[in-house]
Amino acid sequence: MSCAIAFAADSRVDFAELDVTLQESVLDELDHLCESSVPFPARTFIRDFTQDQADARHCLFLRLAYDADINTLLVLGIPITPAVPAERKRVAVS
Amino acid sequence: MTAIPLFDALARRQSETTGKADADAIPLAERLVEASLSDLRRIDDYEQEFGLPDFRSPSAAEIMSSVYRLYEQWAGEAEQILRRVRRLIAGGRSISSAAALEDAFGRVQARLGLTPEKIARGIEDARQGRTVPVQAIRDELRDRLRR
Numbered sequence: 757m758s759c760a761i762a763f764a765a766d767s768r769v770d771f772a773e774l775d776v777t778l779q780e781s782v783l784d785e786l787d788h789l790c791e792s793s794v795p796f797p798a799r800t801f802i803r804d805f806t807q808d809q810a811d812a813r814h815c816l817f818l819r820l821a822y823d824a825d826i827n828t829l830l831v832l833g834i835p836i837t838p839a840v841p842a843e844r845k846r847v848a849v850s
Numbered sequence: 851m852t853a854i855p856l857f858d859a860l861a862r863r864q865s866e867t868t869g870k871a872d873a874d875a876i877p878l879a880e881r882l883v884e885a886s887l888s889d890l891r892r893i894d895d896y897e898q899e900f901g902l903p904d905f906r907s908p909s910a911a912e913i914m915s916s917v918y919r920l921y922e923q924w925a926g927e928a929e930q931i932l933r934r935v936r937r938l939i940a941g942g943r944s945i946s947s948a949a950a951l952e953d954a955f956g957r958v959q960a961r962l963g964l965t966p967e968k969i970a971r972g973i974e975d976a977r978q979g980r981t982v983p984v985q986a987i988r989d990e991l992r993d994r995l996r997r
Contacts, residue, residue, distance in 0.1 A: 757857060761984035762976035768982045772990070779991050786984065787903060799902040800910070804981055815960035819914075819969065821905040830981060832905065832972035835963025 757788050760828040772833045778814055781807045782834065785818070790829055796822035800832065852882060854930050861934070876945070879938055882931045883947045886924070890954055893920045905973050914973075915966035925958045 763771060771779060785805060789796075804817040819833040860875040901917035903910040932955055935948050975981060 762981035763984065763987060764972040765980040765982060766949070766971040766975050768974070768987065770968070771987065776991065776994060783988065797902070799904050801902055802897075802912070802961075804960065808954075811958065815956045817957070817960040817964060819964055819972065823905075823976070828981075830976045832976060833968050834965040835960060835965075835968070838965070 759788050759796075759822070760826070761790060761831070762828050764833070765829045767831045767833045771831075774834070775814075778807060778816060779811065781805075782816060782818065785816070786829065786831070788815075789820075796829065818847075852885065852927050852931065853878065854882070854927075854934070857882060857947050876938065876943055879935055880946050883935060883945060883951045886928045886931050886948060886951055887954060889924055890928075890958070892960075893917075893924055896920065905976055911953060911966065911970040914969045918962070918964075918966050918969070921958050922962055925955065925962060928955050928958070 771782065774782065785803060789803065800819060800821045802817065802819055803817060804820060807814045817835055818831060821830045821832055822828070824831055857875055857878050860878060897917045897920075901913055903913050907913075928951060932948075932951060935945050935951070938945055939948060
């Protein structure tokens, strides 16, 4: 399905604090969701994924809602995520 | 409920005699890890089934806040377990599913960054139409990359 994407005003502030690479990952993920053929649930929903960088693994967590009235995927919140340090990342992926 | 005090007692008993973690402490640590992952799966199920309301529902923020508390409590206990597991791994021991628990803990930590207050603000923004189209955000990002 194809739809518009909008950020709740508060989540935009959090988004702006993310590293640029992570911002791009979030936007790519939202695009991917909107282009997916899977219909959105009627309720709020969650999307989480990881982004590996040179020295850390970032867990990104998006709280989303789909407003069918305006065919828009709403980003309700993006937390500022603590990165998993490289030492622990090695444990996490081994 | 976790058996962390039992784990500590077992680990202490053996370290007093041989300087190494008790043989019983290893399987107990593995059970603690499995129990923690199982608890998390149950919380995930609760959330999927009951904890994701329509954002227009008057009780949406309260429901999501309740689920947040469940994850917060889980993370506190999981961290206690992971501290002990990391010590065992650093001592050359292998603990099955430790990597899965590390990964799960990281994901839950990320989730906990979105506090109930922030969730409530996001919901209220969406209800009131205080939203920003993604194109404006892309433009800002492009400007940032050019600088």
